[in-house]
Amino acid sequence: MTTSGRRATLADVARRAGVSTTLVSLVMRGVPGASPANREKVFRVARELGYVPDSRARALRGRSHLLGLMYEVHQPFHADLVDGIYAAAEEAGYDVVLSAVTQRRNEDAAVETLLADRCEALLLCAPRTGRNWITGVAARLPTVVLARHVRHPDVSVVRTADVKGIRLAVDHLLDLGHTRIVHIDGGSVPAAEQRRRGYRTAMTKHGLTPVLVPGGWSEESGFLAAQRILGDADRPTAIVAFNDACATGALSALFRAGVAVPQAMSVVGFDDTHLAGFSHVGLTTIRQDATVMARMAVSRAISRIETGSGDSNGGDGVVPPTLVIRGTTGPARA
Amino acid sequence: MTTSGRRATLADVARRAGVSTTLVSLVMRGVPGASPANREKVFRVARELGYVPDSRARALRGRSHLLGLMYEVHQPFHADLVDGIYAAAEEAGYDVVLSAVTQRRNEDAAVETLLADRCEALLLCAPRTGRNWITGVAARLPTVVLARHVRHPDVSVVRTADVKGIRLAVDHLLDLGHTRIVHIDGGSVPAAEQRRRGYRTAMTKHGLTPVLVPGGWSEESGFLAAQRILGDADRPTAIVAFNDACATGALSALFRAGVAVPQAMSVVGFDDTHLAGFSHVGLTTIRQDATVMARMAVSRAISRIETGSGDSNGGDGVVPPTLVIRGTTGPARA
DNA sequence: CTGTTAGCGCATTCAA
């Protein structure tokens, strides 16, 4: 930094431009009420001084128009949500404050900073902490939970229809002639329960026996689960994985073991993250629409802010998933 | 939200506890100067009212103690940096404001919000915008650039010794008896230039001919590049990829084509992101130490803030990379 | 169209 010491303020600009602070404020906010000549002059001086309105002082004055967003830095799907939420918030005239959950920074810490930041509502991406914690948070600020089930009047929920998503996967495999289909589950991760249930339901509905293999949300967990599956005497012909990362890990195990995909084994993921779309993976998967979820979440947050409370939209925001067929599923062997 | 309408303030707590605002302020900041009895009472009332100090009002008062961090949501290595920077900043008594770069939100927009947020310094993770933009930003606020070369008195740089990193990779392969080693480069991405140069230097030093294959930072680019390599008449025996994602993509192409790794082809990545560590990938790679880089970056930012300007640490912060040998490299075939 | 003024929530003087 080479420029002056102090940060330029609205008053500095006003003084230098020879106008009132009100006028500068008007011009900077783009509201009408200033002559073109003055508007021009203010802009010029502001640029000269490197003036940027102080968002904190602005917020202190009245409403902050801030949406607090908690997400996990290492989750690709959360990255998609972040992107969508930025966009949706901007459209609605709100700003977003990010608060990341990392290995050394837990959800409680993440929310604490959001609270201190004067956010008007909280968006929580797939919170892992218990239900009581969530309702506790929701008691303090309007709260929207994404990608997790919670049933409580204080919290709005936006999620994918997990059960339906898994059903799409199973049905797709059935259409291809598979009958021995296993599910690598997500363990204790949010949504894992629903997907497990969806799998069981879909299988039993067709008179098939559900087989669950313990997994997780990471590539490693998928890898390990697939190895276990390959060791089974009665090897299945298809795998429905908890998510894309898990599916990718499983794929690696299969490649390693020389099992041809999809000839000898079909694999379906969940999420449709960037990972799945890469041409080399070509993963058949269940797509969660991050953009739609983001839009819904923002809209619900704002509605909660403005109506003070209560969910006018009636119930969870459930986004329908879609089946994306790529290269990892194929006909069952005769 | 079920509680009262207005957010509780310091004055509310003071009134309810029957003490002065000063006292509450003291207690909340944990500075000495209040009787144990009062301290206790203030804490109790604060909890009852759900009082959280307003960080924005606090910042308005004097210094904000805020570090602005720009990073790319979809880059795993940036996630590692974010994690480290949160930790390092906290140790130093600073807070972090995140500003993500996404597909719909460019670097300029990201920095603009950081400026408005009253940050005292900026940390830019591998900025892609031109040099002039960076120096322009640095003219406004103390700035530290991570993982990219910039030579300018106004900007501090923290980066991995890219040239040395690539040399480690090449030397490792030479030790294993490889001579036909190609480099899948990073195109126009920051640091790609240095790695390219490091590769050329390392090869020519040993009298070998460098062979560059155009690549990029994504898995897809690595996949495509590897396909091209496999099509070559004079197929190499080893690949040094621009980064882990690129290497992972290349690995997939090799698996697909039935090329055994490392028997028929060795592959080295760069970064040592989570991806590389997963057991199923077992990628030999050049490790960038995100934690050390984060610590250095924070320390330089603070030093710039406090000394007003100038880089007392003298020159770039260069973090030595290390070779991590896993399963994707092996002896060249006789 | 433009200027004056009050106050947002907090930390920090200075007095008591």
Add this chain to the structure above:
DNA sequence: TTGAATGCGCTAACAG
């Protein structure tokens, strides 16, 4: 140990 007063940068009344 405690309390009252001041100002950070900005916006929203209100007056000119």
